[in-house]
Amino acid sequence: MTVALRTLLDRSVKKMGKGMNPMVKAATLEMVERAYTERITVQISAGHRSLEEQAALYGQGRVYSYNGKNYSNLAKPIVTNAKPGQSYHNYGLAIDFFIVSDDGKRAIWTVDSKWQRVAAIGKDLGFKWGGDWSAFKDYPHLEMSGGLSFTQLQAGKEPHLTFKLEKMEMPKTNKGDSHIISIQKTLNSRYKTNIEGDGFYGPKTRSALIKGLQTELNKQYNRKLVVDGKWGAKTKTATVIIKKGASCKITWILQAALYMEGFNPGPLDGEFGEKTETALFKYQKARKIPADKLAGKVTWNELFDRNTKHLM
Ligand SMILES: [Zn+2]
Structure with a gap:
């Protein structure tokens, strides 16, 4: 691999944007690192998305207005069924990933064994994968809802996320710090x-x-x-x-x-x-x-x- 891990991490942090849940951000970076140790170069294309950005996405392929603003964009195909507030991206709880070439220069969107492996690492870390959904498969998408609905999140409830970093067994006799x-x-x-x-x-x-x-x-x-x-x-x-x-x-x-x-x-x-x-x-x-x-x-x-x- 010629692209440095640091480069993949830096680009990913940038794309996730501010407003990410810190646990989700940490788990995402851990996923990029773990994949890298398996010689899979993965990058994050999206993280936190504002309600306005969500409206612009929902408006693609539709006639749509939100908060009095017109977001209709019939020139583009439909890309999402989620209205503003109806995506975990809006709460900094979801990310999208893609594979990059070894030199870090090309995006590769083929859902192959490498792609599946990244999803598996993500699931190991506590994410749910859009590729597992039956109705509308969303292969780049990973999210942690903490068991909260959009209604609860909109009401300001904070998710309790468990970051599954370690898989080692705890020792039985716990005498130290x-x-x-x-x-x-x-x-x-x-x-x-x-x-x-x-x-x-x-x-x-x-x-x-x-x-x-x-x-x-x-x-x-x-x-x-x-x-x-x-x-x-x-x-x-x-x-x-x-x-x-x-x-x-x-x-x-x-x-x-x-x-x-x-x-x-x-x-x-x-x-x-x-x-x-x-x-x-x-x-x-x-x-x-x-x-x-x-x-x-x-x-x-x-x-x-x-x-x-x-x-x-
Ligand atoms: Zn997504």
């Missing part, structure tokens, strides 16, 4: 690290976090690191600066590492917001490294280097 157990499970599921979910931050968990970082640097920044979970000069040099506003798996690794060190970054969601920045700042001050609120080489090194300092 539950957040750390959850981090360990996510590491195992994302990076196949096979560490014990015991809720304690030890050398194996740290090594798994380093593996995660190495994997993401390779995937997102085309680094050529050996994924060995060891902190060395090459990995240190390959790190990137992560700062407020970042939204990626590397941010998640930063959050996890800060949490392990006893600095709570807020929800471990991969979104570098206020709480993550505060936790980073406090950590930098506590460790007496430049408190610049940027996770760059010095911070990454401080978090992961155990060769010379901080015995366990």
